[in-house]
Amino acid sequence: MLAYKRLVLAATVLACVAPLSVGAEERSGVTLTPSVVYYNFDHGVDADDAIGYGLGLGYRFDSPWGIELQYQSVDADLRSSTGELSLDQWRIDGLYHFEMQDKWQPYVALGVGQSDSDALSISTDEDFINAGLGLKYHINSSLAFRPDLRFIRGLDSDNTDVAFSVGLQFKFGGSNASRRPAKKKTRTPVELEVTRLDGDNDGVYDDQDSCPNTPAGRPVDASGCDNDKDRDGVVNAQDQCPNTSTGAKVDTVGCYETLNETVTIELNVTFDNNSDVVKAEFYPQIKKISDFMKTYPLTVVQIEGHTDERGKASYNRSLSQKRADAVAKVLVDHFSTSSERVKSVGVGEDRPLVPNDSEANRAKNRRVVGVVSAKGEKSGG
Known part of the structure; x- marks a missing residue:
């Protein structure tokens, strides 16, 4: 009955271990396992439990499987009389390994063998089957601590x-055993709606915009960059003069328009009697010439100074020259007009605007005008 219970226990343990996931992380190679054995005899055998030794020689394949030839020897005291029972066992086992967990690797074993026992000068030979399970704690790739339990x-x-052994397994040669590839999980693709951004509102999305900070409303090309480099209203592809100054008038091909007539700009700039000082209140008047010349960059201006009839003609001419020079200086220094585009001349009293018959009229004649004319051919700067 006890023997039957032991077989049931062995079958139960194997059934519990079998569902473990299969893996093979131990490398293949030849194994040599010396061990210490604790041997528990069946109640039908007239012998006490005893401690012996064992030695196993095996081979681990590049798979969960291994094979091992095992020898065990035990000397036990007899229960009913004085004497010993000497037991020698040889067996060959198949080992099936499970997945390693934190260096621990369980296995199950099944095999056949033969035992030779000698007690009181009586020798007995018997064939047997054995089943069991064990653990391997892999200290490194060549050495493992190995407890093992067998039912014989x-x-x-x-x-x-029942034989319980504790041993050290040494491994020689071989290679890392292949791991069974994990089953890949199939993922269902998820469609995401992506909102594309256009940070500068130029009609070109940010991920394609090479110039992401163009001002709103500015025409751009396919890469999001300014489609009118000099901002003259003519796109780059048609602009024959791509570097015209901002605010200048250009023709249909992007080049400066040429002034076709001489333009006289009356400046409401007056001077105190015998003075050539330009008062700040008249700067906006001078700015009119600056703005006009920026619109037509291919122009020059002649600043003309005028006086009333009082005083000597030579003095008046000199004074008018000083007044013209003063206005020209404001135009160059304050409004950044190139000095090469500005000339000044003193007319004196020779060209009065109105008759010098009253103080009011004489004040009008003390004036400065700008005469703007073209200076050259069409150009784009």
Whole structure:
């Protein structure tokens, strides 16, 4: 009955271990396992439990499987009389390994063998089957600590012994055993709606915009960059003069328009009697010339100074020259007009605007005008 219970226990343990996931992380190679054995005899055997030794020689394949030839030797005291029972066992086992967890790797074993026992000068040979399980703690790739539990069933006596061993497994040669590839999970693709951004509102999305900070409303090309480099209203592809100054008038091909007539700009700039000082209140008047010349960059201006009739003609001419020079200086220094585009001349009293017959009229004649004319051919700067 006890033997039957032991077989049931062995079958139960194997059934619990079998569902473990299969893996093979231990490398293949030849194994040599010396061990210490604790042997528990069936109640039908007249012998006490005893400690012996064992030695296993095996081979681990590049798979979960291994094979091992095992020898065990035990000397036990007899229960009913004085004497010893000497037991020698040889067995060959198949080992099936499970997945390693934190260096621990369980296995199950099944095999056949033969035992030779000698007690009181009586020798007995018996074939047996054995089943069991064990663990390997892999200290490194060549050395493992190995506890092992076996149930040994005699085919003639129907006795079931239990052997528990603790050993060190040494491994030689071989290579890392292949791991069974994990089953890949199939993921269902998820469609995401992506909102494309246009930070500068130029009609070109940010991920394609090479110039992401163009001012709003500015025409751009396919890469999001300014489509009118000099901002003259003519796109780059048609602009024959791509570097015209801002605010200048251009023709249909992007080049400066030429002034076709001489333009006289009356400046409401007056001076105190015998003075050539330009008062700040008249700067906006001078700015009119600056603005006009920026619109037509291919122009020059002649600043003309005028006086009333009082005083000597030579003095008046000199004074009018000083007044013209003063206005020209404001135009160049304050409004950044190139000095090469500005000339000044003193007319004196020769060209009065109105008759010098009253103080009011004489004040009008003390004036400065700007005469703007073209200076050259069409150009784009």
